[in-house]
Amino acid sequence: MSKKDIIICRCEDVTLEEIHQLLEQGYTNIEELKRLLRVGMGPCQGTTCMQLIQREVSKFLNIPIEEVKTQKVRPLTMGVKLNAIKEGACDES
Amino acid sequence: MKASYVIIGAGISGCSIAYNLAKKGVKDIIVVEKHYLTAGATGRCGAGVRQQWGTEMNCRLAKASIDFFSIAKDELGYQGDIEFKQEGYLIVAVNEEEDKQFAKNVILQNSLGIPSRKITKEDAKEIVPHLNTDVILSATFCPTDGHLNPFTMTDAYYQAAKRLGVTFLFREEVKSIVVKNDKIEKVITTNHEIHTSNVINAAGGYAKEIGDMVNVAIPVYAERHEILVTEPVEKIQGPMVMSFGMNIYCQQVPHGSFLMGRSNPFEKPSHNIESSWQFLDEMAKTVCTLLPPIGNLRVIRQWAGSYNMSPDRQPIIGTTDLPGFYVACGFSGHGFMFAPMTGLLLSEIILGEPLTIDITDLHIDRFKTARDIVIEKSVV
Numbered sequence: 001m002s003k004k005d006i007i008i009c010r011c012e013d014v015t016l017e018e019i020h021q022l023l024e025q026g027y028t029n030i031e032e033l034k035r036l037l038r039v040g041m042g043p044c045q046g047t048t049c050m051q052l053i054q055r056e057v058s059k060f061l062n063i064p065i066e067e068v069k070t071q072k073v074r075p076l077t078m079g080v081k082l083n084a085i086k087e088g089a090c091d092e093s
Numbered sequence: 094m095k096a097s098y099v100i101i102g103a104g105i106s107g108c109s110i111a112y113n114l115a116k117k118g119v120k121d122i123i124v125v126e127k128h129y130l131t132a133g134a135t136g137r138c139g140a141g142v143r144q145q146w147g148t149e150m151n152c153r154l155a156k157a158s159i160d161f162f163s164i165a166k167d168e169l170g171y172q173g174d175i176e177f178k179q180e181g182y183l184i185v186a187v188n189e190e191e192d193k194q195f196a197k198n199v200i201l202q203n204s205l206g207i208p209s210r211k212i213t214k215e216d217a218k219e220i221v222p223h224l225n226t227d228v229i230l231s232a233t234f235c236p237t238d239g240h241l242n243p244f245t246m247t248d249a250y251y252q253a254a255k256r257l258g259v260t261f262l263f264r265e266e267v268k269s270i271v272v273k274n275d276k277i278e279k280v281i282t283t284n285h286e287i288h289t290s291n292v293i294n295a296a297g298g299y300a301k302e303i304g305d306m307v308n309v310a311i312p313v314y315a316e317r318h319e320i321l322v323t324e325p326v327e328k329i330q331g332p333m334v335m336s337f338g339m340n341i342y343c344q345q346v347p348h349g350s351f352l353m354g355r356s357n358p359f360e361k362p363s364h365n366i367e368s369s370w371q372f373l374d375e376m377a378k379t380v381c382t383l384l385p386p387i388g389n390l391r392v393i394r395q396w397a398g399s400y401n402m403s404p405d406r407q408p409i410i411g412t413t414d415l416p417g418f419y420v421a422c423g424f425s426g427h428g429f430m431f432a433p434m435t436g437l438l439l440s441e442i443i444l445g446e447p448l449t450i451d452i453t454d455l456h457i458d459r460f461k462t463a464r465d466i467v468i469e470k471s472v473v
Binding site: 029031032035036038041042043045074075076079080081082083085086088089090 | 128129130131132136173244245248263322323324325348368373374375376377378380381387388389390391392393394395396
């Protein structure tokens with residue numbers, strides 16, 4: 001299967017080919033890949049793609065996967081509507 | 094290692110300074126960055142670029158910067174997309190004082206060639222149909238303000254600078270700067286000793302700490318500002334909507350997400366960039382009041398970054414009392430949108446060339462004298 005057809009980040013439609021291109025250009029930090037490709041920035045917040053990307057970085061740099069730092073985990077843990085947050089803040093009963 | 098100039102910080106200011114110096118033929122420039130490209134304030138900013146300011150200096154810097162952004166992709170030879178979108182900033186007035194001030198601002202802006210205009214709330218609703226006009230009096234609109242991707246724009250400067258021979262050292266922190274007899278000798282980082290006589294402080298939130306290393310007191314401090322982003326949806330909003338009185342800015346980026354932020358009037362100076370639930374509550378209340386349908390969108394992430402605050406909320410750019418030590422800091426939340434001019438003007442100052450825009454008033458010495466400083470009020 002062509003790298004162009006392998007989707008790594010489902011939320012943001014990022015392919016394995018795009019990941020490999022940036023790795024070859026020297027962007028080997030997951031925070032950099034995230035900022036340039038939007039991997040892990042979608043509704044699932046990297047739950048699906050981060051381990052796959054870690055594996056790719058690990059292979060590329062030839063270092064153990066546990067040495068590849070994942071992205072900073074940021075709130076919220078799941079999507080919540082702004083209206084729901086507002087209601088909670090105004091009248092939490 | 095040796096360098097003609099060491100630039101501290103690989104945010105957009107540092108990258109723009111490096112690019113402009115290298116373009117003018119300066120060799121052996123080294124940029125030192127504690128983390129990675131755009132790790133600090135640049136990569137955490139609201140991605141807006143505007144010209145609607147209350148001080149003449151900010152208007153001039155902003156307009157010239159927007160002019161650059163419109164040609165940046167070609168000028169820097171960038172393959173990627175900087176997502177420059179000029180669909181305007183709609184700044185709403187929510188009280189009489191703002192209404193009057195905005196009328197004055199528009200006169201100033203127009204006199205400098207910025208095509209902003211004062212409009213009624215009915216006109217504002219035509220531009221942003223989901224705007225709640227019950228809570229506003231009037232608005233100003235500038236169609237050439239807009240959006241720009243902070244990551245790719247900085248990457249464009251970074252790649253252009255690299256092609257011109259600039260060296261970037263990532264994941265290296267400046268630990269000290271050695272000065273002898275009023276002369277910079279070297280910069281010591283976690284991995285290197287770099288011999289140089291010139292240092293440029295573009296360290297954003299940490300600009301004060303860098304100044305302290307060479308005993309140059311810079312009257313700036315870091316202040317946390319928070320942002321959130323929603324799930325992407327189809328396009329419903331062209332311009333950035335902003336209110337100083339309600340304390341909000343909110344735009345839909347080309348990707349489809351809504352990005353919004355507000356400041357906390359009780360925030361204390363610090364390097365804290367953690368996210369807070371208090372911000373989430375206040376942000377939700379504000380956006381649901383001003384732009385009610387946005388309440389139906391899900392928040393998927395929040396984060397924070399540091400504004401580097403100066404006493405008059407205007408940048409500090411130029412030389413200092415220490416020969417060879419230059420500063421580009423104190424942007425007070427607007428370093429991203431001024432970056433093209435920051436890089437160009439500081440490179441002109443350093444090389445003793447005539448200035449494209451006279452920024453004598455942005456020199457750090459303005460805080461030494463007790464004369465009136467002009468404070469920028471158009472800040473969220």
